[in-house]
Amino acid sequence: MYCVKKIKDDLFWVGGTDRRLALFENAYPIPRGVSYNAYVLKDEKTVLFDTVDWAVSSQLFENLEAVLGGRALDYVIVNHMEPDHCATLEEVVRRYPEVKVVCNAKTVDIIKQFFDFDIDSRAVIVKENDTFCTGKHTYTFVMAPMVHWPEVMVTYDTTDKILFSADAFGTFGAMNGNLFADEVNFERDWLDDARRYYTNIVGKYGASVQTLLKKAAGLDIQMICPLHGPVWRENIGWYVDKYLTWSSYAPEEKAVMIAYGSIYGNTENAANILACRLADRGIRNIAVYDVSSTHPSVMVAEAFRCSHLVFASATYNGGIFTSMERVLSDLKAHALQNRTVAVIENGSWGMVAARQMKDMIAGMKNMEILEPTVSIKSSLKAGQEADIEALADAIAASLAL
Template sequence: MHSTRKIKEDLIYVGGSDRRLSRFENLFPIPRGVSYNSYVLLDDKTVLMDTADESISRQYIENVVHALDGRPLDYMIVQHMEPDHCAMIDAVMSRYPEAKMVCTAKAAQMFAQFYDLDVSDRTLVVKEGDKLSTGEHTLHFVLAPMVHWPEVMVTYDEKDKILFSADAFGTFGALAGNIFDDEITFDDVWMNDARRYYTNIVGKYGVQVQAVLKKAAALDIQMICPLHGPIWRENLGTLLEKYQKWSTYEPEDKTVMIAYATMYGNTENAVNVLANMLADKGVKNIAMYDVSETDVSELVAESFRCSHIVLAAPTYNGGVQPKMEAYLSDIKALALQNRTVAIIDNGTWAPTAGKQMRAVIDTMKNMTVLENPITLKSALAKNQLASLDALAEELASQVNG
């Protein structure tokens, strides 16, 4: 049976959700699942906006068939050729042999890499600014390269003022009937998933996101239909404000994130003492994470959120503790910048992690590393409390400003 919903009288949601998948892209934990969104427009010509992941193939095809209600499919718009959105293209093209695939030249090239199926005579390649009239609706195509693949485009419906935004403005989290942002409480849970989705998947491409935001600013957008997560029709300002911050690497919150690695609890004890000192000096909403217990995608998201980061780790095999090393590698790869960082390291006989952590941070853009790092020799000593308090004072004065 179908599980569709009307967005407008002639626009139908035909996507679905996967609650069984444990890791998105076999990498990012998704305890709340994920949705794969797709849309059918019923104008003089019918249009399918993207397809879905193979995991929901049966439900997806039933939804599309129900939405078309016996009508042929005229156009299938492919905005993004990643398999979670293109896995059903061959099934759709086979079921609807008259349908034309509308996509960028780069997407057409990628299609040939994914499928041993010649659809060249059924492909309509579009470029920046091209338009497609379907009757009452005019679809305006806007290229969005590297948000977050090179072939991506977004589609603007001039009649209903809807932006079909591909992976932009998406979020982790399965949908449960309520597909609109004003039908759910977009609280910290949803916002955390939106942040984690953006920062880990699109975060590296802030310049390209900024380019798309500038293009979007020239359009009168009343609704955003992304490929993951809820459809935005009420709180567009909140979403756009977050994207502006994330894509310019501006911290959302002036607070301290403490990311620590610990082997036997001594490094953890030191940062617990530091956290208490920070709290006594008026720092609120301190975030603290054991990098060995917290998924790195969460650490990345929190690094984008917080203005100040404390890195604390022991030396391990002459290097940085592996989980801390992986976290640093990720924030560097995702182009995190405009943060202030403090460093604490630990080592019983040859502490070198601090210098190595700083070496990574020094390769990143617009990062300020506080001088006078703290080095523990096995455990925090009483004569180091003054240095730790001085670090807390410097962080607090900056955060409380």
């Protein structure tokens, strides 16, 4: 049985939802599932905007058949060739053998890497600012390379002012009946997943996102149809502002994230004491995480949100505690920058964690490292309260700037 959502009189959501998948891209936990969005236009010509992951292929084809109601499918527009959106492209071609594939030249090469069907005979190649008319609707195409693959483009409906935004403005999370962002409490229920999606999937490519946002600023956008998550038709500027902040690597909030890697609880104790001392100084926006029990994707998202970061690590095998090292490596890989950082180290002997953490942080752009560095030998001892107090003072003073 089909599950179709009407967006406009001639535009329909025909995607699918997956609540069974544990790891998106086999890397990121998605306890709330994920949606794979595809859209169909019924104009003088029929158009499918992207396809879906193979896991929800049956949902797509039931929905597509119901919407078309016996009509042929004339075109499929491929904005992004990643398999979670185009795994079923070859099956679309098999079921609708006359369909033409609208895409850019880079997309053709990637289609050939994934599939064996004859793309050359059915490709309609478009480039920046080309137009494409389906009858009532005229579309233009904006190239968006490295948001977050090299072939990515977005499609703009000049008639209804709708942006089909590929992976931009997407989010983790399965849809629960409501298609539109204004039908849910997005800031309360979806923002964390939206941030975690952006920072981990697209976050490395902030400069490319900024380029796309500048192009999009010249368009009159009344609706955004992303490939994951709710469709936007109200308060679009609020969400675009989030992307402007995230892609510029500016902190979203004045906040402190304390991440600790502790073996027997002594480094954890230091992190908790610091959190208490910060709270004593009137700081309310504090988040504390155990890097061994919190997925690195959460740490990446929180580091993008918070202005101030504290990394507290035991020394382990002559280096940084392994879970902490993974977090710092992920932050560097996702191009985190423009943060104020403090460091706490612990070691029973051969204490090197602070120096090595600072070396990793120094490899990131525009990172300020606060002093003092707190060093613990096995456990905090009487007399070291002053070290924690001094670090709390330094963080509080920096937050006040």
